[in-house]
Amino acid sequence: MNDSSTSGELADSLRALLSRLSPGDRLPSSRELIKEYRVGPATVARAIAALAAEGVVVTRPGSGTYVAQRTRLHDGAGSTDTSWQTVALTDRAVDTHLIADPLGPPPAGTIAMDGGYVHRSLQPTRALSAALARAARRPDAWDRAPAGGLMALRTVFARIVGGSVAPEDVLVTAGGQSALSIAFRAIAGPGSPVLVESPTYPRALAAARAAGLRPVPVPLDSDGLRPDLLADAFAMTGARLLYCQPTFQNPTGTVITPERRRQILDVARASGAFVLEDDFARHLGHGGTVPRTLVADDRDGTVVHVTSLTKPAAPSLRIGALVARGPVMERMRAVRLVDDFFVTRPLQEAALEVLSSPSWDRHVRSLGAALRERSAVLAAAVTQELPGATLAGLPTGGLHLWVRLPSGVDDAVLTGAARQRGVAVSAGSRYFATEQPAAHLRIGFAATADLAELTEGARRLGAALADVGPGQE
Numbered sequence: 001m002n003d004s005s006t007s008g009e010l011a012d013s014l015r016a017l018l019s020r021l022s023p024g025d026r027l028p029s030s031r032e033l034i035k036e037y038r039v040g041p042a043t044v045a046r047a048i049a050a051l052a053a054e055g056v057v058v059t060r061p062g063s064g065t066y067v068a069q070r071t072r073l074h075d076g077a078g079s080t081d082t083s084w085q086t087v088a089l090t091d092r093a094v095d096t097h098l099i100a101d102p103l104g105p106p107p108a109g110t111i112a113m114d115g116g117y118v119h120r121s122l123q124p125t126r127a128l129s130a131a132l133a134r135a136a137r138r139p140d141a142w143d144r145a146p147a148g149g150l151m152a153l154r155t156v157f158a159r160i161v162g163g164s165v166a167p168e169d170v171l172v173t174a175g176g177q178s179a180l181s182i183a184f185r186a187i188a189g190p191g192s193p194v195l196v197e198s199p200t201y202p203r204a205l206a207a208a209r210a211a212g213l214r215p216v217p218v219p220l221d222s223d224g225l226r227p228d229l230l231a232d233a234f235a236m237t238g239a240r241l242l243y244c245q246p247t248f249q250n251p252t253g254t255v256i257t258p259e260r261r262r263q264i265l266d267v268a269r270a271s272g273a274f275v276l277e278d279d280f281a282r283h284l285g286h287g288g289t290v291p292r293t294l295v296a297d298d299r300d301g302t303v304v305h306v307t308s309l310t311k312p313a314a315p316s317l318r319i320g321a322l323v324a325r326g327p328v329m330e331r332m333r334a335v336r337l338v339d340d341f342f343v344t345r346p347l348q349e350a351a352l353e354v355l356s357s358p359s360w361d362r363h364v365r366s367l368g369a370a371l372r373e374r375s376a377v378l379a380a381a382v383t384q385e386l387p388g389a390t391l392a393g394l395p396t397g398g399l400h401l402w403v404r405l406p407s408g409v410d411d412a413v414l415t416g417a418a419r420q421r422g423v424a425v426s427a428g429s430r431y432f433a434t435e436q437p438a439a440h441l442r443i444g445f446a447a448t449a450d451l452a453e454l455t456e457g458a459r460r461l462g463a464a465l466a467d468v469g470p471g472q473e
Contacts, residue, residue: 013037023067027064048065111423112424112447113425117315117447118312119447121450128350131354131357132347134349135346135347136346146342147341150352153348153351156355158170161296161305163295163297169323170321171321171329171333172319172321173321174320175318178318178320180306181211182335183322186331186334186335187276188241192240193215194241199402199428201245202431204278208243222392223257224246224260227260230267234271235271239271240271240274241273244264246261246294247279248398250399253392253393261291262297265302275303276303277303277304280306280307281399283311284371285397286369287372288396288397295323305323307323309351312367313354317354381454381457381459382458385458385465386403386462386465390404399447400444401443402428405441411429412429414441417467423464425461428440
Protein backbone atom coordinates (compact mmCIF):
# COMPACT_ATOMS: atom_id res chain seq x y z
CA MET A 1 0.00 0.00 0.00
CA ASN A 2 1.47 3.39 -0.97
CA ASP A 3 1.07 6.89 0.46
CA SER A 4 -1.98 7.57 -1.70
CA SER A 5 -4.01 4.81 -0.06
CA THR A 6 -7.16 6.08 1.59
CA SER A 7 -8.27 5.54 5.15
CA GLY A 8 -11.18 3.50 3.75
CA GLU A 9 -8.79 1.06 2.10
CA LEU A 10 -6.81 0.80 5.31
CA ALA A 11 -10.02 0.14 7.25
CA ASP A 12 -10.86 -2.71 4.85
CA SER A 13 -7.42 -4.21 5.40
CA LEU A 14 -7.83 -3.95 9.16
CA ARG A 15 -11.23 -5.65 8.99
CA ALA A 16 -9.54 -8.61 7.33
CA LEU A 17 -6.98 -8.59 10.16
CA LEU A 18 -9.73 -8.44 12.79
CA SER A 19 -11.40 -11.54 11.36
CA ARG A 20 -8.28 -13.49 12.35
CA LEU A 21 -8.07 -12.08 15.86
CA SER A 22 -10.04 -12.87 19.00
CA PRO A 23 -12.08 -10.43 21.17
CA GLY A 24 -9.71 -8.57 23.46
CA ASP A 25 -6.64 -8.99 21.22
CA ARG A 26 -4.55 -5.88 20.74
CA LEU A 27 -4.10 -4.42 17.25
CA PRO A 28 -0.66 -3.29 16.04
CA SER A 29 0.27 0.17 17.27
CA SER A 30 -0.23 3.25 15.09
CA ARG A 31 3.52 3.34 14.49
CA GLU A 32 3.49 -0.29 13.33
CA LEU A 33 0.50 0.33 11.04
CA ILE A 34 2.19 3.37 9.50
CA LYS A 35 5.28 1.32 8.78
CA GLU A 36 3.50 -1.82 7.52
CA TYR A 37 0.92 -0.13 5.29
CA ARG A 38 3.10 2.87 4.31
CA VAL A 39 0.48 5.48 5.20
CA GLY A 40 0.48 8.68 7.21
CA PRO A 41 -0.65 9.11 10.85
CA ALA A 42 -3.86 10.91 9.82
CA THR A 43 -4.87 8.00 7.59
CA VAL A 44 -4.39 5.54 10.47
CA ALA A 45 -6.33 7.76 12.87
CA ARG A 46 -9.28 8.03 10.45
CA ALA A 47 -9.37 4.28 9.81
CA ILE A 48 -9.30 3.43 13.54
CA ALA A 49 -12.03 6.00 14.20
CA ALA A 50 -14.22 4.42 11.52
CA LEU A 51 -13.78 0.96 13.03
CA ALA A 52 -14.50 2.27 16.52
CA ALA A 53 -17.71 3.89 15.26
CA GLU A 54 -18.75 0.50 13.89
CA GLY A 55 -18.16 -1.02 17.31
CA VAL A 56 -15.62 -3.56 16.11
CA VAL A 57 -12.66 -2.08 18.01
CA VAL A 58 -12.23 -0.28 21.32
CA THR A 59 -9.56 2.37 21.78
CA ARG A 60 -7.94 2.83 25.18
CA PRO A 61 -5.83 5.97 25.42
CA GLY A 62 -2.30 5.19 26.52
CA SER A 63 -2.83 1.47 25.97
CA GLY A 64 -3.78 0.87 22.35
CA THR A 65 -6.61 -0.43 20.18
CA TYR A 66 -8.31 -3.75 20.91
CA VAL A 67 -10.80 -6.07 19.21
CA ALA A 68 -14.28 -5.48 20.67
CA GLN A 69 -15.80 -8.28 22.71
CA ARG A 70 -18.21 -9.08 19.90
CA THR A 71 -17.84 -7.75 16.37
CA ARG A 72 -20.25 -7.21 13.48
CA LEU A 73 -17.72 -7.75 10.68
CA HIS A 74 -19.50 -10.19 8.42
CA ASP A 75 -23.19 -10.96 8.02
CA GLY A 76 -24.39 -9.41 11.27
CA ALA A 77 -25.54 -12.78 12.61
CA GLY A 78 -25.83 -13.19 16.35
CA SER A 79 -26.81 -10.77 19.09
CA THR A 80 -24.95 -7.59 19.93
CA ASP A 81 -23.00 -7.59 23.19
CA THR A 82 -24.09 -4.50 25.13
CA SER A 83 -22.69 -5.56 28.49
CA TRP A 84 -20.31 -2.57 28.46
CA GLN A 85 -23.35 -0.31 28.89
CA THR A 86 -23.88 -1.58 32.44
CA VAL A 87 -20.68 0.20 33.47
CA ALA A 88 -21.24 3.28 31.33
CA LEU A 89 -24.81 3.89 32.58
CA THR A 90 -23.79 3.64 36.28
CA ASP A 91 -26.69 4.29 38.66
CA ARG A 92 -30.28 3.68 37.56
CA ALA A 93 -32.27 6.92 37.30
CA VAL A 94 -35.53 5.75 35.72
CA ASP A 95 -37.66 3.26 37.64
CA THR A 96 -38.99 1.37 34.63
CA HIS A 97 -40.82 -1.35 36.58
CA LEU A 98 -43.46 1.22 37.53
CA ILE A 99 -44.22 2.26 33.96
CA ALA A 100 -43.63 -0.92 31.97
CA ASP A 101 -45.98 -3.91 31.93
CA PRO A 102 -43.99 -6.78 33.50
CA LEU A 103 -46.15 -9.29 31.59
CA GLY A 104 -45.53 -7.66 28.22
CA PRO A 105 -48.14 -6.79 25.58
CA PRO A 106 -51.38 -8.73 26.06
CA PRO A 107 -52.30 -11.25 23.35
CA ALA A 108 -55.09 -10.58 20.89
CA GLY A 109 -58.53 -10.98 22.39
CA THR A 110 -57.50 -9.82 25.85
CA ILE A 111 -60.10 -7.60 27.54
CA ALA A 112 -58.31 -4.38 28.50
CA MET A 113 -59.16 -3.35 32.06
CA ASP A 114 -55.70 -2.04 32.97
CA GLY A 115 -55.48 1.12 30.84
CA GLY A 116 -55.76 4.79 31.65
CA TYR A 117 -57.58 6.03 28.53
CA VAL A 118 -61.14 5.88 27.31
CA HIS A 119 -62.20 3.55 24.52
CA ARG A 120 -62.26 4.97 21.00
CA SER A 121 -66.05 4.91 21.04
CA LEU A 122 -65.99 7.39 23.94
CA GLN A 123 -63.53 9.78 22.31
CA PRO A 124 -64.64 12.93 20.39
CA THR A 125 -62.83 11.62 17.33
CA ARG A 126 -64.79 13.54 14.69
CA ALA A 127 -64.40 16.84 16.53
CA LEU A 128 -60.68 16.24 17.03
CA SER A 129 -60.11 15.34 13.38
CA ALA A 130 -62.04 18.36 12.13
CA ALA A 131 -60.24 20.68 14.55
CA LEU A 132 -56.82 19.40 13.53
CA ALA A 133 -57.67 19.76 9.83
CA ARG A 134 -58.79 23.36 10.35
CA ALA A 135 -55.72 24.13 12.45
CA ALA A 136 -53.38 22.75 9.78
CA ARG A 137 -54.88 25.07 7.16
CA ARG A 138 -54.14 28.24 9.12
CA PRO A 139 -51.51 30.45 7.42
CA ASP A 140 -49.39 30.45 10.59
CA ALA A 141 -49.98 26.78 11.42
CA TRP A 142 -46.31 25.83 11.14
CA ASP A 143 -44.85 28.97 12.66
CA ARG A 144 -42.98 28.73 15.94
CA ALA A 145 -45.38 28.81 18.89
CA PRO A 146 -44.67 30.95 21.98
CA ALA A 147 -42.66 29.08 24.60
CA GLY A 148 -45.45 29.47 27.14
CA GLY A 149 -48.15 28.37 24.72
CA LEU A 150 -50.71 30.19 22.59
CA MET A 151 -52.22 33.04 24.59
CA ALA A 152 -55.77 32.06 23.58
CA LEU A 153 -55.21 28.49 24.81
CA ARG A 154 -53.68 29.72 28.06
CA THR A 155 -56.75 31.90 28.54
CA VAL A 156 -59.05 28.90 28.18
CA PHE A 157 -57.01 26.87 30.64
CA ALA A 158 -57.08 29.75 33.13
CA ARG A 159 -60.88 29.84 32.87
CA ILE A 160 -61.13 26.07 33.41
CA VAL A 161 -58.86 26.16 36.47
CA GLY A 162 -60.86 29.03 37.99
CA GLY A 163 -60.25 31.47 40.80
CA SER A 164 -58.01 34.41 40.02
CA VAL A 165 -55.74 32.41 37.71
CA ALA A 166 -54.64 34.56 34.75
CA PRO A 167 -53.31 33.45 31.33
CA GLU A 168 -49.86 34.65 32.44
CA ASP A 169 -49.95 31.98 35.16
CA VAL A 170 -50.32 29.15 32.60
CA LEU A 171 -47.61 27.16 30.81
CA VAL A 172 -48.85 24.83 28.05
CA THR A 173 -47.18 21.40 28.14
CA ALA A 174 -47.09 18.24 26.04
CA GLY A 175 -49.61 16.45 28.25
CA GLY A 176 -49.83 15.81 31.97
CA GLN A 177 -46.82 13.50 32.24
CA SER A 178 -44.54 16.12 30.72
CA ALA A 179 -45.96 18.67 33.16
CA LEU A 180 -45.18 16.40 36.12
CA SER A 181 -41.64 15.83 34.90
CA ILE A 182 -41.05 19.58 34.50
CA ALA A 183 -42.49 20.37 37.92
CA PHE A 184 -40.54 17.72 39.82
CA ARG A 185 -37.25 18.85 38.30
CA ALA A 186 -37.99 22.55 38.76
CA ILE A 187 -39.23 22.51 42.37
CA ALA A 188 -36.94 20.12 44.22
CA GLY A 189 -33.26 19.29 43.87
CA PRO A 190 -31.86 15.77 43.40
CA GLY A 191 -31.80 13.82 46.65
CA SER A 192 -34.72 15.76 48.15
CA PRO A 193 -37.74 14.00 49.65
CA VAL A 194 -41.16 14.43 48.05
CA LEU A 195 -44.32 13.50 49.93
CA VAL A 196 -46.84 11.42 47.95
CA GLU A 197 -50.22 9.87 48.62
CA SER A 198 -50.21 6.17 49.39
CA PRO A 199 -51.32 4.66 47.06
CA THR A 200 -50.65 7.00 44.15
CA TYR A 201 -50.05 7.25 40.39
CA PRO A 202 -47.07 5.05 39.40
CA ARG A 203 -45.87 7.32 36.60
CA ALA A 204 -45.67 10.21 39.05
CA LEU A 205 -43.44 8.06 41.25
CA ALA A 206 -41.32 7.23 38.21
CA ALA A 207 -41.05 10.90 37.21
CA ALA A 208 -40.08 11.91 40.74
CA ARG A 209 -37.39 9.25 40.95
CA ALA A 210 -36.10 10.16 37.50
CA ALA A 211 -35.66 13.70 38.85
CA GLY A 212 -33.57 12.27 41.68
CA LEU A 213 -36.27 12.72 44.34
CA ARG A 214 -37.13 10.30 47.16
CA PRO A 215 -40.88 9.59 47.42
CA VAL A 216 -42.18 9.40 51.02
CA PRO A 217 -45.71 7.95 51.33
CA VAL A 218 -48.51 9.55 53.33
CA PRO A 219 -51.61 7.34 53.83
CA LEU A 220 -55.12 8.06 52.57
CA ASP A 221 -58.49 7.23 54.07
CA SER A 222 -62.00 7.57 52.65
CA ASP A 223 -61.78 11.39 52.93
CA GLY A 224 -58.43 11.61 51.16
CA LEU A 225 -54.96 12.52 52.35
CA ARG A 226 -54.67 12.62 56.15
CA PRO A 227 -53.54 16.11 57.25
CA ASP A 228 -52.29 14.91 60.66
CA LEU A 229 -49.90 12.43 59.06
CA LEU A 230 -48.99 15.00 56.42
CA ALA A 231 -47.82 17.45 59.10
CA ASP A 232 -45.75 14.68 60.71
CA ALA A 233 -44.22 13.77 57.36
CA PHE A 234 -43.21 17.37 56.61
CA ALA A 235 -41.68 17.68 60.09
CA MET A 236 -39.77 14.39 59.97
CA THR A 237 -38.43 14.62 56.41
CA GLY A 238 -37.99 18.34 55.85
CA ALA A 239 -39.72 17.90 52.49
CA ARG A 240 -40.62 21.01 50.52
CA LEU A 241 -42.98 19.36 48.05
CA LEU A 242 -46.21 17.33 48.25
CA TYR A 243 -47.65 15.57 45.19
CA CYS A 244 -51.37 14.80 45.41
CA GLN A 245 -54.51 14.20 43.34
CA PRO A 246 -57.33 15.89 45.26
CA THR A 247 -60.12 15.01 42.82
CA PHE A 248 -60.95 11.43 41.71
CA GLN A 249 -57.58 10.17 42.88
CA ASN A 250 -55.81 7.49 40.86
CA PRO A 251 -56.14 4.64 41.81
CA THR A 252 -58.66 4.94 44.67
CA GLY A 253 -61.12 7.48 43.18
CA THR A 254 -61.04 9.42 46.46
CA VAL A 255 -62.09 13.09 46.56
CA ILE A 256 -60.47 15.12 49.33
CA THR A 257 -63.13 16.79 51.47
CA PRO A 258 -63.38 20.61 51.55
CA GLU A 259 -62.20 20.77 55.16
CA ARG A 260 -59.16 18.65 54.43
CA ARG A 261 -58.32 20.72 51.36
CA ARG A 262 -58.02 23.77 53.59
CA GLN A 263 -56.00 21.81 56.14
CA ILE A 264 -53.59 20.50 53.52
CA LEU A 265 -52.91 24.00 52.22
CA ASP A 266 -52.46 25.29 55.79
CA VAL A 267 -49.99 22.50 56.62
CA ALA A 268 -48.02 23.09 53.41
CA ARG A 269 -47.83 26.86 54.00
CA ALA A 270 -46.69 26.34 57.58
CA SER A 271 -43.98 23.98 56.31
CA GLY A 272 -42.80 26.36 53.59
CA ALA A 273 -43.62 23.72 51.00
CA PHE A 274 -45.24 23.51 47.57
CA VAL A 275 -48.28 21.39 46.72
CA LEU A 276 -48.20 19.81 43.26
CA GLU A 277 -51.89 19.35 42.44
CA ASP A 278 -52.49 16.74 39.72
CA ASP A 279 -55.97 17.55 38.39
CA PHE A 280 -55.93 14.99 35.59
CA ALA A 281 -59.59 13.97 36.13
CA ARG A 282 -61.37 17.36 36.12
CA HIS A 283 -63.28 16.35 32.96
CA LEU A 284 -63.91 12.78 34.15
CA GLY A 285 -66.68 13.42 36.68
CA HIS A 286 -69.66 11.06 36.56
CA GLY A 287 -72.30 13.79 36.48
CA GLY A 288 -72.03 15.35 39.92
CA THR A 289 -70.41 18.60 41.00
CA VAL A 290 -66.64 18.62 40.56
CA PRO A 291 -64.82 20.38 43.45
CA ARG A 292 -62.87 23.59 42.90
CA THR A 293 -59.18 23.24 42.24
CA LEU A 294 -56.75 23.82 45.09
CA VAL A 295 -54.98 26.51 43.11
CA ALA A 296 -58.21 28.48 42.75
CA ASP A 297 -58.20 29.07 46.52
CA ASP A 298 -54.45 29.60 46.84
CA ARG A 299 -53.31 33.15 47.53
CA ASP A 300 -49.69 32.47 48.47
CA GLY A 301 -48.26 30.66 45.46
CA THR A 302 -48.25 27.37 47.39
CA VAL A 303 -49.98 25.31 44.71
CA VAL A 304 -48.51 24.25 41.37
CA HIS A 305 -51.39 22.89 39.32
CA VAL A 306 -51.27 20.23 36.57
CA THR A 307 -54.12 19.60 34.15
CA SER A 308 -54.45 17.67 30.90
CA LEU A 309 -56.83 17.06 27.99
CA THR A 310 -55.49 13.60 27.21
CA LYS A 311 -57.70 11.51 29.50
CA PRO A 312 -61.11 12.92 28.49
CA ALA A 313 -60.24 13.31 24.80
CA ALA A 314 -57.74 10.89 23.25
CA PRO A 315 -54.26 9.48 24.02
CA SER A 316 -52.59 11.48 21.24
CA LEU A 317 -54.01 14.85 22.24
CA ARG A 318 -50.85 15.51 24.22
CA ILE A 319 -51.86 18.90 25.56
CA GLY A 320 -51.70 19.86 29.22
CA ALA A 321 -50.84 22.83 31.37
CA LEU A 322 -48.95 23.92 34.46
CA VAL A 323 -50.39 26.74 36.56
CA ALA A 324 -48.29 28.61 39.12
CA ARG A 325 -47.40 32.04 40.44
CA GLY A 326 -44.04 33.52 41.37
CA PRO A 327 -40.46 32.41 40.77
CA VAL A 328 -41.46 28.75 40.54
CA MET A 329 -43.16 29.47 37.21
CA GLU A 330 -40.00 31.08 35.87
CA ARG A 331 -38.09 27.99 36.93
CA MET A 332 -40.54 25.71 35.14
CA ARG A 333 -40.42 27.84 31.99
CA ALA A 334 -36.64 27.47 32.01
CA VAL A 335 -36.88 23.68 32.31
CA ARG A 336 -39.34 23.56 29.42
CA LEU A 337 -37.00 25.61 27.20
CA VAL A 338 -34.21 23.13 27.92
CA ASP A 339 -36.51 20.20 27.11
CA ASP A 340 -38.33 21.07 23.91
CA PHE A 341 -38.77 24.85 23.39
CA PHE A 342 -42.55 24.67 22.86
CA VAL A 343 -45.51 22.42 22.11
CA THR A 344 -46.25 21.94 18.41
CA ARG A 345 -48.52 24.72 17.19
CA PRO A 346 -51.07 22.71 15.14
CA LEU A 347 -51.86 20.55 18.17
CA GLN A 348 -52.32 23.63 20.33
CA GLU A 349 -54.58 25.20 17.72
CA ALA A 350 -56.62 22.00 17.50
CA ALA A 351 -56.96 21.81 21.30
CA LEU A 352 -58.08 25.44 21.35
CA GLU A 353 -60.76 24.76 18.74
CA VAL A 354 -62.04 21.72 20.62
CA LEU A 355 -62.19 23.48 23.99
CA SER A 356 -63.84 26.56 22.51
CA SER A 357 -66.62 24.60 20.81
CA PRO A 358 -70.02 23.99 22.47
CA SER A 359 -69.54 20.34 21.52
CA TRP A 360 -66.82 20.01 24.18
CA ASP A 361 -69.24 20.54 27.05
CA ARG A 362 -71.66 18.09 25.44
CA HIS A 363 -68.85 15.56 25.12
CA VAL A 364 -67.87 15.93 28.78
CA ARG A 365 -71.49 15.41 29.88
CA SER A 366 -72.01 12.35 27.67
CA LEU A 367 -68.65 10.91 28.71
CA GLY A 368 -69.57 11.37 32.37
CA ALA A 369 -72.86 9.55 31.90
CA ALA A 370 -71.13 6.67 30.10
CA LEU A 371 -68.46 6.38 32.78
CA ARG A 372 -71.08 6.40 35.55
CA GLU A 373 -72.95 3.54 33.90
CA ARG A 374 -69.78 1.55 33.28
CA SER A 375 -68.63 2.04 36.86
CA ALA A 376 -71.90 0.74 38.27
CA VAL A 377 -71.98 -2.28 35.93
CA LEU A 378 -68.40 -3.24 36.76
CA ALA A 379 -68.93 -2.76 40.50
CA ALA A 380 -71.91 -5.11 40.41
CA ALA A 381 -69.99 -7.67 38.37
CA VAL A 382 -66.94 -7.53 40.67
CA THR A 383 -69.16 -8.00 43.73
CA GLN A 384 -70.70 -11.07 42.11
CA GLU A 385 -67.60 -12.62 40.54
CA LEU A 386 -64.90 -11.93 43.17
CA PRO A 387 -66.10 -13.35 46.49
CA GLY A 388 -64.21 -11.91 49.43
CA ALA A 389 -63.00 -8.86 47.51
CA THR A 390 -63.89 -5.40 48.84
CA LEU A 391 -64.61 -2.29 46.79
CA ALA A 392 -63.13 0.94 48.14
CA GLY A 393 -66.46 2.53 47.15
CA LEU A 394 -68.26 3.52 43.99
CA PRO A 395 -66.25 6.45 42.58
CA THR A 396 -67.96 9.68 41.53
CA GLY A 397 -65.36 10.29 38.83
CA GLY A 398 -62.36 8.78 37.12
CA LEU A 399 -61.75 5.60 35.16
CA HIS A 400 -61.12 2.84 37.71
CA LEU A 401 -62.32 0.77 40.64
CA TRP A 402 -59.93 0.09 43.53
CA VAL A 403 -60.49 -3.41 44.92
CA ARG A 404 -58.98 -4.98 48.02
CA LEU A 405 -58.36 -8.69 47.49
CA PRO A 406 -59.18 -11.47 49.94
CA SER A 407 -56.54 -12.21 52.55
CA GLY A 408 -53.79 -14.47 51.27
CA VAL A 409 -54.17 -13.56 47.57
CA ASP A 410 -51.04 -12.22 45.87
CA ASP A 411 -52.02 -9.40 43.49
CA ALA A 412 -49.08 -10.01 41.14
CA VAL A 413 -49.88 -13.72 40.90
CA LEU A 414 -53.56 -12.97 40.29
CA THR A 415 -52.68 -10.42 37.59
CA GLY A 416 -50.65 -13.07 35.76
CA ALA A 417 -53.43 -15.64 36.11
CA ALA A 418 -55.95 -13.10 34.81
CA ARG A 419 -53.79 -12.51 31.75
CA GLN A 420 -53.88 -16.26 31.10
CA ARG A 421 -57.67 -16.06 31.28
CA GLY A 422 -57.75 -13.22 28.75
CA VAL A 423 -58.26 -10.14 30.90
CA ALA A 424 -55.68 -7.48 31.81
CA VAL A 425 -55.84 -5.69 35.18
CA SER A 426 -53.27 -3.76 37.23
CA ALA A 427 -51.59 -5.15 40.35
CA GLY A 428 -52.03 -2.80 43.30
CA SER A 429 -48.39 -3.05 44.36
CA ARG A 430 -47.42 -0.71 41.49
CA TYR A 431 -49.25 2.15 43.21
CA PHE A 432 -47.29 2.19 46.46
CA ALA A 433 -43.98 3.97 46.99
CA THR A 434 -43.09 1.39 49.66
CA GLU A 435 -44.68 -1.83 50.92
CA GLN A 436 -48.44 -2.08 50.39
CA PRO A 437 -50.56 -2.76 53.51
CA ALA A 438 -52.81 -5.22 51.65
CA ALA A 439 -53.18 -6.72 48.18
CA HIS A 440 -55.26 -4.68 45.72
CA LEU A 441 -56.21 -4.49 42.07
CA ARG A 442 -56.97 -1.44 39.99
CA ILE A 443 -59.67 -2.42 37.49
CA GLY A 444 -60.53 -0.03 34.69
CA PHE A 445 -63.99 0.40 33.17
CA ALA A 446 -63.25 2.95 30.42
CA ALA A 447 -61.11 1.10 27.88
CA THR A 448 -63.44 -1.79 27.04
CA ALA A 449 -65.62 -1.70 23.93
CA ASP A 450 -68.95 -1.97 25.78
CA LEU A 451 -70.75 -3.11 28.92
CA ALA A 452 -70.77 -6.74 27.79
CA GLU A 453 -66.98 -6.75 27.73
CA LEU A 454 -66.95 -5.36 31.26
CA THR A 455 -69.07 -8.16 32.66
CA GLU A 456 -67.14 -10.78 30.70
CA GLY A 457 -63.88 -9.33 31.97
CA ALA A 458 -65.13 -9.57 35.55
CA ARG A 459 -66.17 -13.17 34.93
CA ARG A 460 -62.70 -14.05 33.61
CA LEU A 461 -61.11 -12.28 36.57
CA GLY A 462 -63.29 -14.31 38.94
CA ALA A 463 -62.15 -17.51 37.23
CA ALA A 464 -58.53 -16.41 37.65
CA LEU A 465 -59.14 -15.76 41.35
CA ALA A 466 -60.53 -19.28 41.68
CA ASP A 467 -57.42 -20.60 39.89
CA VAL A 468 -55.07 -18.83 42.26
CA GLY A 469 -56.88 -19.01 45.58
CA PRO A 470 -55.47 -17.66 48.86
CA GLY A 471 -51.85 -18.57 49.42
CA GLN A 472 -51.29 -20.18 46.00
CA GLU A 473 -48.48 -19.12 43.68
